Amino acid sequence: MYNGVVQFDSSWDKGGEAVNKLDTSMPVQGANNIGTAGRVDPTSWFGEGGIVSRIANNIPGVNAVAGMHDVFQVRLQEWGGVIARNTVNIPGMIPAAALTYSSLLEGPPSSVLTVYNAKGK
Secondary structure, three states: OHHHHHOOOOOOOOOOOOOOOOOOOOOOOOOOOOOEOOOOOOOOOOEOOOHHHHHHOOOOOHHHHHHHHHHHHHHHHHHHHHHHHHHOOOOOHHHHHHHHHHHHOOOHHHHHHHHHHHOOO
């Protein structure tokens, strides 16, 4: 599902350098997508590539969550304008995280959890 929505695979990896993009730009595969879109400014607090963005980018899977969240936000703006986008911005992080981490547990990580749970640990 993640791949179908975001158009690239989810990954535990952190993103690379942030890239300049518009509010209506989709996430960029391999880039740091955490924070508000716009001109990359390493001194900003909440912009992509800013202080919080670089710190959060070190948490496994968070950049993938940001990718899903970006798609949600762009689609919301297309559907209901800036008001819809801004209203659902913070609450939209919860389903984005749930869907992303579910996709990250697919394959070998989920197999390990299955074996671990089967052993009664």
